[in-house]
Amino acid sequence: MKILFFTQYYEPEPFLIHDKTKELVNNGNEVTVVTGLPNYPKGEVMKDYKPGKQIIDGVNIVRLPIRPRKTGSKNLFLNYISYVIQGNKFVKSLDANFDVVYVYQLSPVFMAIPGIKYKKKFKKNLIIYCLDLWPESLVSGGIKKDRFIYNVFKIISKRIYKQADSIHISSRQFPKYFNEVLNVKKKFIYNPQYAVETSATIMEKSPYDDKKINITFTGNVGEMQSLDTVVNAMSIIESDNVQLNIVGDGSQLENLKSLVKDLDITEKVIFHGRKPVEQMDSYLHYSDALIISMKDDEAISYTMPAKLQSYLKSGKFIIGTINGEAARVIQEANVGIVSNAGNIEQLARNIELFMKKKDDFILNGKNGKKYYYEKFGKDKFIKILIEDLKRLSNS
The missing domain is CATH 3.40.50.2000 (Glycogen Phosphorylase B;)
Known part of the structure; x- marks a missing residue:
């Protein structure tokens, strides 16, 4: 399969996305990841990273020139929007060669918009892997549910989730929110995250005060x-x-x-x-x-x-x-x-x-x-992921 990934965050940012894409490549798939310049969590672009293309562990990575998070809610919003704008621009340069689209959705949910654009343009199926619920994540950030801005984002979030052909969820409690709050009734596939499973050498000396x-x-x-x-x-x-x-x-x-x-x-x-x-x-x-x-x-x-x-x-x-x-x-x-x-x-x-x-x-x-x-475990996660990617790439 040729899989097109959209995710605003990628290695070296502290998420396990690269490990998943690498495993897909190891299983004989071709993966292209459309991401931003790494700037999470500090808000400034990490040293030596520039817009452009590179290949790491067989994964084709496209880094878009997005605005860093910096500090403050205004800058954060501009960071979110910049990925959407740059992602939509990049989609214009793509052809119909990809079999299926996968969005690794942390915050914000807007990162799915370029994936939806590709889906509609070439009539491909789309999976959204939901790790953060929107617009509920805004409430966690201090925005009240009775505010106009919350209701605007609720409408946007609902429309985005409804575009998915399959929604993968990292928590068993997510369907309740989708059904009761967003009225989104889709095929939900429970596929929880896993830990880093590579064996690491334990340091000989403890980094802590061993008297405590x-x-x-x-x-x-x-x-x-x-x-x-x-x-x-x-x-x-x-x-x-x-x-x-x-x-x-x-x-x-x-x-x-x-x-x-x-x-x-x-x-x-x-x-x-x-x-x-x-x-x-x-x-x-x-x-x-x-x-x-x-x-x-x-x-x-x-x-x-x-x-x-x-x-x-x-x-x-x-x-x-x-x-x-x-x-x-x-x-x-x-x-x-x-x-x-x-x-x-x-x-x-x-x-x-x-x-x-x-x-x-x-x-x-x-x-x-x-x-x-x-x-949990990596093998379980990859098996569930590949099965659904194959299902949607063939339908």
């Missing part, structure tokens, strides 16, 4: 992750025997560092910065427990953050301050303890409970690896 109980957060440090909840919980834990390690970067990093300073807990909260993917197994390996946190928001509760699969696969105990689908998985896997998103007091109590029963809880964490391979 080390709890680790990895990934994007943004507003949605609500890490201020975790930092505030650390401030009310009396013991100095516990350390929160934040391994990642993002728009809220400096604010979080200021909060740690204001709370006078700089010895309890350590910022390690963003690390290469190949080092992440080491940071998880040397942790006593892992923490997952998200904002208290209805739409976010529908989603399942990609880091959860990595956490499960690591076999470590998980402490969650999170609602919805992710909380359900942690409890079903019997791999951790969960408090409601945003509940500082309860999170602090749960961390203290882990410290008290650490040896027993560490054993519980081992349930995660078994659960991961039963419910």
Whole structure:
């Protein structure tokens, strides 16, 4: 098959899209990815990246000259729109050679528009893989549901999703939103994300203070992750025997560092910065427990953050301050303890409970690896993806 991918984000941005396209190529397909210049999460284009074409691991990559995110909602909106404009321009240069179109849809949903343009122009089938629900993601960003702008984006989102011939979903709770809020009734295929499955060499020396109980957060440090909840919980834990390690970067990093300073807990909260993917197994390996946190928001509760699969696969105990689908998985896997998103007091109590029963809880964490391979995994994901791509390319 010749598959045309549209996604605003791509490696080296911290999403597993490149791994999926590489696997499609390894399975004998030809893949072209139309993406932007990498600028997530910091908002500035990463060094040495320019518009143009390149081939990496057999994947044809087209980088469009999109505007970087920078800071502020106005710049973010311009970033979103620039991908649509540049993507639509690029579609004009394409022919009908592709068999099927696939949109890897994070935020914003607008990134599907160039894919829809190609679909209509050449009468091809379109798959949208939905990882972020729109327009609900706008509510998470502070836009009220009774605002005019929300209703405009609701209409746009509904029209975009209705253009899909198949919608792949990363959470079992998504169909409820599509049916009840957007009145979009399509063929939904549940295909949850997977963790990085390449074997990495574990660093000989721990990056942490091994005299402390080390709890680790990895990934994007943004507003949605609500890490201020975790930092505030650390401030009310009396013991100095516990350390929160934040391994990642993002728009809220400096604010979080200021909060740690204001709370006078700089010895309890350590910022390690963003690390290469190949080092992440080491940071998880040397942790006593892992923490997952998200904002208290209805739409976010529908989603399942990609880091959860990595956490499960690591076999470590998980402490969650999170609602919805992710909380359900942690409890079903019997791999951790969960408090409601945003509940500082309860999170602090749960961390203290882990410290008290650490040896027993560490054993519980081992349930995660078994659960991961039963419910998730790369092989399962690629099999489901290829089957539907073949179905739609032949119809």
